Amino acid sequence: MGRIKRSIGMALAAGAVLASATACGGHAAASTADAKSSPKASAKAGTTAGASASPSPTRPSGPPLLLDTITPESGSTVGVAMPISVEFTHAVSSSARAAIERHLKVTTSVPVTGAWHWFSDTRVDWRPEKFWPSGTRVTLNADLDGVTDGNGRYGTRSYQHSFTIGSDFETTVSVPDHTMKVTRNGSVVRTMAIDAGSPDFPSWDGTMAVMDKQREVRMTSCSVGITCDKGNPNFYDLTLPWDVQLTTSGTYVHYSTGDPYPGHSYGSHGCVHLSLSDAEWFYNNVEPGDPVTISGSPRGNVAGDNGYADFNVSWSQWLADSATGRQTTSAS
Structure with a gap:
């Protein structure tokens, strides 16, 4: 049975259109949202301090690295099995994944052991080893300004999402x-x-x-x-x-x-x-x-x-597809 997909994640690309999903289809396969956006130009102004001054660093040239969605929506309260899911509009190179993971910082109100996991070259999820403790406050700081995807794109801004884990x-x-x-x-x-x-x-x-x-x-x-x-x-x-x-x-x-x-x-x-x-x-x-x-x-x-x-993937397999491995969050 079919319907139009409504994601609880935050659409980050202007004019994003979510692909259709299906219902009760025994032979159906998963589909993935695909959204495009017009890049928003951004630059850092240089300064001068005399003839010998050098220009301040500028953002690397190239098209912008853009996010499609971050799930869950900022400010929401979600269940103990909800991962943090980040989707990019374009493919991320394997060589760039460790750097991107290090710029996707997860902090929590209580220490939680978890890891990032790449499901594809456009989707990376973070989940705890076990379900989230109820009441945990979670923040994702995606500081991607100037970070490359390894395919010629560079981040132009940072994102922050905070949410709370509800009852079990x-x-x-x-x-x-x-x-x-x-x-x-x-x-x-x-x-x-x-x-x-x-x-x-x-x-x-x-x-x-x-x-x-x-x-x-x-x-x-x-x-x-x-x-x-x-x-x-x-x-x-x-x-x-x-x-x-x-x-x-x-x-x-x-x-x-x-x-x-x-x-x-x-x-x-x-x-x-x-x-x-x-x-x-x-x-x-x-x-x-x-x-x-x-x-x-x-x-x-x-x-x-x-x-x-995500919790249908074993912890060992989860870590096998992580670029930076197991980590314990610091307090937010």
Whole structure:
């Protein structure tokens, strides 16, 4: 089922247009936002102090190194599984990644051990080794002025994002048992009946941080490449309520009119279905960054960059794709 992507990250490029995302598509692949912007010129004025004075240093020549998004949005409160995700508009060379990581400084109100990890040449995420401690205040200082991407582009400014980690609100979904359990700060607050994907359109396994939520989303089989044929039994075109997005490729937790009483069968093309009352409750209580862990599906684990499934990557693999390795944050 399909929709237009709404990122909780801050769009940094003027006129940025976010690519479409998908919903409940069992065979869909992750998509990545692609945005361009017009560079904003900036220069440092030189000074003179007599005939022998030398000009002050100037910014290196070349097009600007620009950021597409920083997630999460500055000033937000997010769940314990939310990474810091920085996306560049153009590719960063492998040779420049260590320098860029050193200019992406993470500080926290309490020391936290974590690391940067490059999912691609345009996306780098920082996450703790384990979930964030609740109540942690986090600041990213991206001091990229004059920093090169290794491909002829140089930063022209700095960015600062600060956010807070909320309560430890965790959700676990058992596909074979058709159940979903929610805990807050370690105590079970609700257990609900669910239906997940079918053998032909299975749900993803693994831990996914909630990306977004909307009261209504239009979902279509055509948008995820299942079928555009209205005569096909897998065709759907529905606007459904209480939608919580888990992946870029379109996994949601939501209510479906086609499966109003879940808890006993396969009922979706990859999403997790709740009853109407349970879906509304979950929507009203869950926040971006809260972890949802699905198990028992035959599809396998979701890729870490399909949304914010960073904790689906093992810590050793996380460090393997870091240019500067493990670090412990200093107090902000």
